[in-house]
Each structure stands twice: as structure tokens, then as C-alpha cells.
Amino acid sequence: MSRVLLLAKKEVLQLLRDKRMLPLLFIAPIIQLIMFGYVVQTEVKHIGVIVADSDRSVESQIIADKLTNAGYFEIIKRVDGEQKVAACIRSGEATIGLIIPKGFQDNIKSGQTAELMLVVDGSDATTGMQAQQYALGVIAARSQEIVSQRLDSMKAITAKVSSVEPRIRVWYNPDLKSVNYMVPGLIGMILTLIITILTSMAIVKERERGTLEQLIVTPIERWELILGKILPFIVIAFVEIALILGVGVFWFKVPFRGNIFLLLALCIAFLFTIVGLGLLASTMSRTQHQAQMTAWFLNMPAVMLSGFIFPIENMPKVIQLVTYVVPLRYFLVIVRGIFLKGVGLEALWEQVLMLSILGLLIFSISIFRFQKRFAD
């Protein structure tokens, strides 16, 4: 065991030889946390609107006011003709154009259907789609208002009309704060990105420099070598977990409803899978450059296909099958469940089981390959 510690000490010394390593290890997660915490708003705000109002009436003014009051839109320009709308959207100044034709108010007053036109810039589909939904919602609400005003005028007859009332309640994250969703996920993401890259390069470094031979001729056992190599990264990982948890809970005020010990225990299970992935990348590489690119190759799907940002439910069936071998997928459900829902093993056992199986599999394959390469 003392040999393991010696090896781990050597690894740490080597790791910290570049003075930038230590700050990088701890600044990197903080920067990521802050970026994700503040940037990832799934709600789109300040959408630029250009209003072409040919009616210039009270009704057209109400619609424009309701758009701005909803908080999503900013009216950039008010113009007369429709022509200017096109130019404004083409240059990207405005995302949507609202065109209110002449006679808009007269149509409403006379009980007819008044038309108006929305032009949406679809080239940025996220903003475009949300802008369209918001705008249609605002207009529908105004429409509904007019209907109920009309119904009010014949109140006497409509006293007893059956209707259905939706009672909608949002659980776990009632304010729908994105940061509550992102921060727990970030624990998994940051660990995946940093630990796989570092582990994969650590072993190849010895091979590249020719010092692996020296290690082989020492009386060290193989399991000791592997353990000594990965031990520093496990420690680093736990410090980072503590850091993210601290900033998340105290700075971003993310509610932590579950059991912290359960979370830490499952973090260990997750760490084994990603350290295993790093080892696997290192057994497939001869140079650090290769190891880094291979780790990157394994990492991108881990981010994109884990459900961290892009929902798995919407992926095509074939790709959904691929996501089953992405360890982060299970860990995300676990960490979000413990954080936001406060659930325990009774709800998460399937995820835990899958994660453990996958971790064991990845770890044994990498050890097996490592042994083989070691023997060469």
C-alpha cells in the first residue's frame, strides 16, 4: 500500500510541475459553473420586435403594449409600411415583425375576425420558435379577453355554463429556474470532461517518455500501479465535487433535498466509470496527443447524448439506443433526482444498477487492455 501512496505522490508532483495546473484544476470548474449557471436560460428574453402599424388605433396599440408587457419582447422600431419589416429581419435587428393592417379595430368592433400578420425569423430556430409561441399566446389572450367582454354583455343568460378548469401545479422546481436543473448536472459533466482527459494522458505520458519501462522493472504490482495512477484523480474529483456543491448551493441557491451521503457514494460509482474511460483511452494511445484526441472523441457524445441539455426523448430511436452506453445519462438522473426531488434508492435503483454494470464493464475492459499492453 505504501508503494501506491509513493506512486500517487510522484503523480501529484508531476502533475503540479506546471504551475498552471493547480489553478486550472480549480478555476476551470468554477468558470464552467458560472457560465452554465448564468448563460443557460431556457427562457428567451428581449426578443426584438418591429411593429408595422397601419391602423394606428386603440386596439392596435393594445396589442403592441401587451407584447412588451409580457416581458419577452422589446419593440425596436415602429414603422408605417410593411416593406421595412423585411429589411429589419434580414439584417437580424428584429426577430419578429408584427404587421397590423388598416381596419383592424373596425373589424373587431363590428364583431368580425380581424387579421394580423406575424413574421418570424426562423434562421435561429430556438429564439424564433419561442418568439412565435409567446406572440401567439399574447394575441390569443387578448382574443380571449374580447370574447369574455362580449359574453359579459349577455351575462344574465350565461350564468350557469359548464366548463373545465385546469389546475396545473409544477413540482420539484416550481419557479422553473434553469440553474436548478443545470448545476446538479454540471457535477457529472465537469467530472467527465476533466477526469477523462487527465487520466488518459497520465499513463500515456510514461509511455511517451519511456519511463514506463522503469516502472515495470520495479517490484510494483500492476494493480498498485493503476491504483497509484488514478488515486490522485479521485482525490481531485472529490475536491471539485465539493467545490461545485458549495457554489451551487450557497451562491446559486440550488435546493438540495436529498441525502448527501447517498450522492457521494454514487459519485464514487460514477468516478469509476469515467476513470475507466480515461484508462481505456490511454490503452488505445501511444502519445499524449492521441490520448487527448481519443478522450475528446469519447467526451463529446457524453455531453451531447447524456440529456444534459438536449432531451433524450426527442432523439431518433437509434440514437436513443446509443445513449444507454453513456454513463453520464444515468448519473444525471441520479444527481438531479437527489438534488431536486430528494428521492433515494427506491426511485433511483434502476439508474444505479445500470451505472454500476456499465462502470464495472468499462473498468474491467480497460484493466484487461492495460494488462495486455503492459506485458508487451
Place this chain on the structure above:
Amino acid sequence: MKNIKPIMKKEFIHILRDPRTLAITLFLPLFQLIMFGYALSFDINHIPAAVYDSDRTAASRTLADNFSSSGYFDIQIRSSKMDFVQKLDAGEIKVAIIIPKGFEKKLLVGDKAKVQVLVDGSDPNFARVGVGYSSMIINRFSSKVMSESLYKKGIVIKQGIPPINPNSRVWYNPELRSVNYIVPGLIALIMMTVTTINISVALVREKERGTLENIIISPVRSWELVIGKIIPYVIIAFLEAVLITAIGTLWFNVPMNGSLLLLFFSLIIYLAGTLSIGLLISAATESQQVASLSSFLVSFLPAFLLSGFVFPIKSMPIVLQLITYLVPARYFLVIIRGIFLKGVGIDVLWPSLLALIVFGAFMMLAASLRLRRSLA
């Protein structure tokens, strides 16, 4: 000037000597584009949900049918066991619709019937859409019930319903296909990460191996070294970019409405800039591990988060909005989406192109200056 050619040649030999890394750099982007082009989308239309129908009448069944035929939900109908808490906890369903006993009876006597909807808010994106769709479906059902009940009383509403009818038109991407805006964005993201990460070890590797001394004693100037190192990578990266652009248009059918020439020209400038960042990192670090971690930090994260790739810049806090001006992917994204989807030319895109040129020139200068220090 004459020194540039041998450096280029040496770098090419280096690259070609490691065919595996070359293969990874060439095919990784291809693979990523195809995979993510399919996988990533924001169209949420398979929300896992369950209807708990305790009423089991014609009316409750119609409402449940409205949910399953809406196309937004993957609905399970469960009439007996009220296990929605467990299902929400485990994340098996994201929306539970609960129709209470006596639902139909209330509608028959002209009362208000209530339907409870529970939404898992931990993923705000899903939750918002889930809330929106379920209230829409219930409201629509309700207005049908209302007009039927009014009709029974002999009242027919003749006035224009709805009073306001918005005609919505989407430009540039009429079906709001996610892939049309994801693919150009992916090209920008993938190219940025692959180039920066790939070149970031180019110099530091020589430092680790001690071959940098050879260069120091040679009469090569730092800017010659920068250009000589970058050109081979620009050529490789450009080939990749052409390849994935072709895949984007031919495979994913993303419309290419603008000038290909302008796209390629901006691409070369973009790549020269991102590669210079990588080289700057390489000059400033002492170990490949640090170089690789930092290049990840300055390439992938900003290009993913701060470029407007998925998260609209306008919704970010003002400080972060200012930082986005330092992210080259931000400008390139405007250019590539403009050319692909809007078909706009240099008359609209010149500010972004100018920004890219300034950025590239600045980064190259910074890399040469930093390199001069390392060489001294």
C-alpha cells in the same frame, strides 16, 4: 520567409507520421456532425405523460383521447393505480393528468369541473412546454364543452370567433427545422474545438521532448514559426470543414442560399484565428496535460455557451454579453447562418467578417509575441 517552408514540411511529416491522430482529426468532425445532426433538437413533442382517469366516463375518455392524439405527449392511460408520485419521482413520466371522479356529472349539470395536472419542473424546458400544451388541450376541450352547453340553452354565438386571427409566417426556415440551424452551428463548434485542441500540444510537445532547443538555436523567427506551424493545420482543418459542409447540405439537406466562396473565405479566417488560440496556449504552457485542459476550456465552452449556438446571446446577463464579443465563434455563427439560411452577402455580413479578421490577426500576433518569450 524562406524559413516557413521547412517548418511547414516538418509539421506535415509530424502529422502524417501519426496516422491515427490524423484519422481522428479528420473523421471525428464527420462522425460528430452526423450523430449530433440527428440527435440534437429542441422540438419537444414526446413528453412522457400519464392520464389517471378515475371517472371512466365518455367525457373523461374524450379528454384523455385529446391528450394522446395531440401528438405532444407519449401517453399511458392508467385508471386504477394512483402511482403518479412514484412515477414522477423516478422520472418515468414528466406530466400526470388526473381526472377526478364525478367529472362528467359536473359537466352535465352545468358546473365547473376540475382537472389536475402535475408537471415535473426539474427540467424547466420540458416543464414549460408541458404546462403550455396541457393547458391548451384542456382549454380547447373546455371551450367545446362551453359552446355545447350554451347551444343547449339555445344560444349560438354568431360573432367572429376568434376576434383576432394571427397569420404567422416563418422566414428562412419555414418548418422551423432544428437541423437547419443546428448543423451550421455544429460546423462552427466542431471546427473551433478540433483545431484548438489539436494544435495546442504542437509546441508544448517539443518543449516536453526537449526539441524546442533545436529551434531556439536555429535562425527561425517567432512569427515564421507561428505561420509555419499553423498553415498545415489550416489546410487539414479546411478540408474537414469542406467535408462537413458538404455533409450538411447533401445529407441533412440544409439549404445553402448564399455564396460558397464567401463561406470558405470566412472559414479560412476563422480557422486561422482558432488555431492561433491553440498555438498561444501551446506557447504559454509547460505540459501537454495543461495545454489540453486549457484549450478545452477556451475553445469548447465559449463556442458552445457564449456563441449563440443554442443559447441566445440577448438573454444573457450583460457582463456575459460583453464577453461574447471576444468569442470568434459568435461572429462566425452569424456569417455561416446568414449565408446558409438567409442567403445574405458581404453587404450584411461585413461587420462580423471584419471582427473575425481583427480577432485572427490579434491572436496571431499574440501567439508570436508569446512564442518569442519562450524562445528567448
